[in-house]
Amino acid sequence: MTRRQKNIVNTTLRYLVLIGVGTIMIYPMLWMLGASFKTSNNEIFSSIGIIPKKFSIQAYINGWQSTEYTFLTYLVNTYKIVLPKVVGTVLSATLTAYGFARFRFKGKKMFYAILLSTLFLPQVVLNIPQYLLFRNLGWLEPSLSYLPLIIPTFFASDTYFVFMLVQFLRGIPKELEEAAKIDGCNSLQTLWFIICPVLKPSIVSAALFQFMWSSNDFMGPLIYVKTVAKYPASLGLRLSMDADVGFEWNKILAMSIITLLPSLIVFFAAQKQFVEGVTAGSVKG
Amino acid sequence: MRRNKDVQISDAVLKRRGFRYFLKENTGFLYILPWLIGFLVFKLYPFGSSLYYSFTDYDLFKDIVSFIGFKNYTQILDTAKIRKAFEVTFRYAFMTVPLKLAFALFVAYILNFKIKGVNLFRTIYYIPSILGGSVAIAVLWKFLFQNNGLINQILSIFNVVGPNWLGDSRYSLFVVSLLRVWQFGSPMVIFLAALKSVPTDLYEAASIDGASKTRQFLSVTIPLISPVIFYNLVTQLCQAFQEFNAPYIITDGGPLGSTTLISMLVYQNAFKTYQMGLASAISWLLFLIVMTLTIISFMSQKYWVYYSDDEGR
Numbered sequence: 001m002t003r004r005q006k007n008i009v010n011t012t013l014r015y016l017v018l019i020g021v022g023t024i025m026i027y028p029m030l031w032m033l034g035a036s037f038k039t040s041n042n043e044i045f046s047s048i049g050i051i052p053k054k055f056s057i058q059a060y061i062n063g064w065q066s067t068e069y070t071f072l073t074y075l076v077n078t079y080k081i082v083l084p085k086v087v088g089t090v091l092s093a094t095l096t097a098y099g100f101a102r103f104r105f106k107g108k109k110m111f112y113a114i115l116l117s118t119l120f121l122p123q124v125v126l127n128i129p130q131y132l133l134f135r136n137l138g139w140l141e142p143s144l145s146y147l148p149l150i151i152p153t154f155f156a157s158d159t160y161f162v163f164m165l166v167q168f169l170r171g172i173p174k175e176l177e178e179a180a181k182i183d184g185c186n187s188l189q190t191l192w193f194i195i196c197p198v199l200k201p202s203i204v205s206a207a208l209f210q211f212m213w214s215s216n217d218f219m220g221p222l223i224y225v226k227t228v229a230k231y232p233a234s235l236g237l238r239l240s241m242d243a244d245v246g247f248e249w250n251k252i253l254a255m256s257i258i259t260l261l262p263s264l265i266v267f268f269a270a271q272k273q274f275v276e277g278v279t280a281g282s283v284k285g
Numbered sequence: 286m287r288r289n290k291d292v293q294i295s296d297a298v299l300k301r302r303g304f305r306y307f308l309k310e311n312t313g314f315l316y317i318l319p320w321l322i323g324f325l326v327f328k329l330y331p332f333g334s335s336l337y338y339s340f341t342d343y344d345l346f347k348d349i350v351s352f353i354g355f356k357n358y359t360q361i362l363d364t365a366k367i368r369k370a371f372e373v374t375f376r377y378a379f380m381t382v383p384l385k386l387a388f389a390l391f392v393a394y395i396l397n398f399k400i401k402g403v404n405l406f407r408t409i410y411y412i413p414s415i416l417g418g419s420v421a422i423a424v425l426w427k428f429l430f431q432n433n434g435l436i437n438q439i440l441s442i443f444n445v446v447g448p449n450w451l452g453d454s455r456y457s458l459f460v461v462s463l464l465r466v467w468q469f470g471s472p473m474v475i476f477l478a479a480l481k482s483v484p485t486d487l488y489e490a491a492s493i494d495g496a497s498k499t500r501q502f503l504s505v506t507i508p509l510i511s512p513v514i515f516y517n518l519v520t521q522l523c524q525a526f527q528e529f530n531a532p533y534i535i536t537d538g539g540p541l542g543s544t545t546l547i548s549m550l551v552y553q554n555a556f557k558t559y560q561m562g563l564a565s566a567i568s569w570l571l572f573l574i575v576m577t578l579t580i581i582s583f584m585s586q587k588y589w590v591y592y593s594d595d596e597g598r
Contacts, residue, residue, distance in 0.1 A: 014395055021392055022409045025467070029412070031435055032425050045433040048442075096320040103313020111317060118328055120519070120579055122527050124548050125572045128338065128555050128565050129331035155323020162320065187312050216419035218530045223556055234420045238534065241424065249428060256421035267415050271408055274415065275474055 036060070036254040044249055059250035060258075066240045066251055068228060071258060074236030081146050081221070081232055082214040088153035089161055089210045090203055096156045097165030098191050102177070118159050131223060142227040149220050153210075161206040168202040169195070205273040212263045233259040339566035345559035357566035366542065367550060367567065373458060374547045374571075378525035381462045386517055389469040393476035394502070407477075414470025423534035426464045427451065430535075451536055454543035461532045461544050465525070472517040479513040480506065508591040515590045519582050526575050547571045 001009075034050035036059055043053060064071045100112055134140060134148040156162050176198070180190045196203070218234045225231060231239065237255055267274060308315070339357055343350045361367045392410060396403055416422045429435045430450040437447030450456045483506060491501045507514075529548040532538060538545035547567060555564035 011400065014398055014400060017395055018400075018406050022406055025413055026409050028425060028429055028435065032428070035428075045431070045438070048435055048438045092319050092323070095316050099313045099316025099320075103316065105311050105313040108313065111321065114324065115320070118324065120523055120575075121328065121332070122523065122568075122572055122575055124527055124529075124551050125335050125568045126328065126331045127551070128561055128568065129334040130327065131555070132334075132561070133326075133331060152323060152327045154319070155327065156320035157323050157327055159320075187316075212415060213417070216417055218418060218420055218534075219552075223552075237420045237424065252424060253428065256424045260416060260419065260421045263416060263419070264412075267412065271411075275407065275411065 032253050033257060036250055036257050038250055041247070041249055059248070059254040062248070063240065063251035063255040063258075066255070067236065067243050069231075069236075071233070071236060071240075071255060073229065074231050074233040075258070077230055077236075078215055078232040078234070081149055081217075082211055084146075084150045085153045085214045086207050086210050088150060089156075089158055090207050092154050092156040093158070093161040093165055093206060094191075094196070094199070094203060096162045097169055098195060100162070101166045101169035102174075102195075103187075115159050115162060119163065127219075127223065134224070140224065140226070142230060145225050145227070145230060148224045149214075149217075158210065161210065164206060165199065165202055168199060172198050201273065201276070204270070205276065208266055208270050208273060211266060215259075215263055335565050336569060338562055339569045341562045343560075343562040343565070345561055350562075353562070357563050358570070360563065361566060361570060366545075369542055370545050370547050370550045371570075371574075373543065373545060374526060374528075377458055377462055377528065377546060378522060380459070381465045381525050381528075382518065382521045384462070385466045385469050385521060386472060386514070388466055389472040389517070390476050390514075392469065393473045393480055394506075396473075396477055397480040407474075410473060411470040414468040417468065418530040420530070420534055423464070423531050426460070426531070427535045430460050452540055454541045457536050457540060457543045461528075461535055464531050464535070465528070472521065475513055475517060476510065479510040483509045511590045512592060515582065515586060519579055522578055522582070523575055526571060526578075 030050050031048070034052055035044045037055050037057065038044050038052040039054055039056045039058065096115075100108065100115070130148070139145065139147045172195075176194050177190050180194045185193065215232075216234060217232075218238075221232050221235050225235065228239065237252075237259055240255055241252055338350070340352055340354055341350045342353045342356070396407060396410075413422070431437075432449050432452070436450065440447040448456055450460045487505050487509070488501055491505050496504065527548055528546055529552065532544040532546055533549055533552075536544040538549055548571070551564050551568045551571070554560045554567065
């Protein structure tokens with residue numbers, strides 16, 4: 001074989017593997033999308049084809065009303081939890097990261113070591129006492145039941161975001177800030193006018209990650225949100241699955257797609273950020 | 286020289302002013318204060334009280350806490366159901382993590398070649414991971430592995446009668462594990478970044494020395510990206526031992542407890558039967574296991590993780 005032929009064979013092999021893996025990754029999701037427009041279980045479970053014979057949006061209409069509340073309630077609830085969480089995370093993680101990356105103070109090394117070690121602390125261990133803590137604070141009342149999910153984010157509870165921002169900040173030269181200091185800016189002004197604009201890409205990717213993870217969060221609401229009227233979409237979906245005795249799969253899949261849609265839109269709008277966010281911040285996943 | 290002197294004087298002046306000096310010296314501390322308060326209230330205090338509760342018979346219904354020593358822990362060892370959950374969790378973790386990492390590395394290796402359309406593939410591979418532990422994805426998985434679901438339909442094309450994946454305790458755990466392997470995107474992206482940072486002249490030198498592609502991969506690539514392999518290993522292990530959503534939604538722990546992982550048992554004991562003491566003990570045992578494994582991984586580093594600057598140790 002000549003070198004040229006060898007190259008062609010190699011490239012072809014690589015493409016075959018890439019396409020093969022790509023199909024495994026994407027086909028189930030496309031099949032799910034197709035199935036949500038199919039009319040019956042019969043059709044869903046008898047063909048591996050994606051395109052429905054007869055295109056119908058009936059599953060979406062039925063699924064939307066399959067429980068006591070319409071799916072709109074669950075979606076609105078989701079964002080009542082998610083948006084404050086994103087705000088809390090961005091504010092607290094930026095302040096903390098700024099403190100760690102740009103100042104010297106007593107015990108800094110020790111505090112940073114503690115922060116990093118909390119990355120490896122299993123949430124399972126904390127769930128029970130946290131639950132008891134919030135119960136003692138009276139936050140299990142239905143009207144307050146989002147507080148246990150939201151309030152900790154205002155105290156930088158998701159430490160990987162702090163870690164991620166610190167990593168980014170380390171790569172930013174300090175000259176700009178020194179100029180600002182000479183011009184008489186205090187540290188808060190420096191943070192707002194100088195650091196934040198430079199740090200914006202990583203702040204945005206932290207916000208996006210928090211948005212997606214919180215919209216998908218299941219265990220948190222499962223523990224704290226006890227009233228159906230307050231359910232976010234993740235619990236609403238699980239509820240409609242339980243409520244559906246005959247398992248009309250097209251209905252369940254239609255609602256699954258609706259809950260995934262916001263995350264998918266966010267992902268496609270900002271995919272570059274995500275890939276950079278993962279590599280630079282070494283985020284979980 | 287003069288400037289230096291100025292700074293010293295102004296420091297001395299500030300020192301006399303007390304509070305302002307304190308502020309200047311501790312600005313950084315003030316910035317991390319929200320995190321520190323959060324850490325004490327939402328992490329350290331729960332962490333400690335969880336240990337305490339694990340030695341009590343705290344039942345949320347009776348709401349009386351009394352100290353019972355190691356009874357919860359001995360009960361864990363005596364209860365077949367709990368022992369089984371630990372066994373299942375170990376099997377789950379040691380099946381999922383190596384498969385996922387191997388797959389992630391393999392795909393990252395191929396994506397690292399200069400070929401057109403790499404970004405499209407990278408995006409496609411990353412989508413399932415970004416949707417992570419969502420209920421919808423678990424529903425999809427349940428749907429795929431139904432008796433007459435897509436997987437068995439595809440198998441029947443090849444005249445293979447697929448098993449009842451989710452109803453058979455021999456396969457159920459494997460199916461749950463497969464979902465996580467499928468979501469290999471995050472470690473893949475991290476591997477990809479590491480592979481890109483391997484200097485190409487090392488490969489050139491190796492191929493001049495006559496090393497084959499496989500040899501180069503084993504002797505150049507693997508050692509150079511070993512810190513990242515280590516990072517992925519530790520994070521994925523921690524995650525695997527905490528898995529909850531997928532088995533809860535796909536199989537609800539069944540059949541025959543074959544997918545009941547420890548985190549589900551903690552959830553059931555704590556929030557279904559309100560046995561907070563026992564549940565705390567189970568979660569602490571889980572924590573000790575994860576910690577031990579992490580420490581073992583960290584200690585094993587010196588045998589296989591290569592740091593070019595000795596800083597990471």
